[in-house]
Amino acid sequence: MTVCIALTKGRLEKQFLDFFHSLSFDIEPLVNKGRKLTVQSGPFEFIFAKGVDVATYVEYGIADLGIIGEDILLEYQPDVFDLLPLPFGYCRFALAAEKNQQPADKKRRIASKYPNITTAYFRKKGESVDVVKLEGSVELAPILGLADAIVDLVETGTTLKENGLVIYEELHRISARCIANRSALKIKRNELMPIIQAFQSKEEIK
């Protein structure tokens, strides 16, 4: 039986291929896939999608396994089995704003690609804020006066620094994760277990 693995396109794709290669799996068909969105490689079928869609393909059982950022799981809470952390895709959520921000005398407006994570974070702190959803370049929001602060992913800190923003608080540290369709874990157990065990053999979180 073929095992279908959904991969998040973009930054996680390259890191997954290096990881998969380090486990001695053949990645040649994946490296040379051109613009194809599905690739057959030995017993695997790979599909390439945006992170949130990886969760959807796994939830609906089109893909058996998915490689996805933990940010997507926290934000969208898809109905999938969260199997294990993977040793790449390391970054962290942070609350950031312009340097020397004065304490707010009115309700703050916070911009983020992750409105649910942002809302939950401020609820826990007991601060009532307005959350504005953006799709990217979130660092623009405080610079242009759309928001007082942002909740976003930070890896090297370069984007914040080059846009004059600083971290006020760190939220979660995250990594890539391997998720599975709940039924596939039972029905395709024999096919999935060796892959999961191979992934686990390299599992280490920074």
Ligand SMILES: Nc1ncnc2c1ncn2[C@@H]1O[C@H](COP(=O)(O)OP(=O)(O)OP(=O)(O)O)[C@@H](O)[C@H]1O
């Ligand atoms: N700066 C970063 N450093 C490390 N990992 C990151 C960073 N930004 C995002 N990630 C992780 O990589 C995953 C994919 O991010 P990526 O930016 O490639 O796709 P995206 O968020 O869908 O953006 P785009 O719309 O540009 O495709 C995210 O879900 C997150 O887990």
Ligand SMILES: O=P(O)(O)OC[C@H]1O[C@H](OP(=O)(O)OP(=O)(O)O)[C@H](O)[C@@H]1O
């Ligand atoms: O700390 P750094 O290493 O600078 O990385 C952080 C940046 O990377 C991500 O953006 P991405 O590149 O995905 O672009 P986007 O703003 O369009 O989402 C994230 O949203 C930050 O903007």
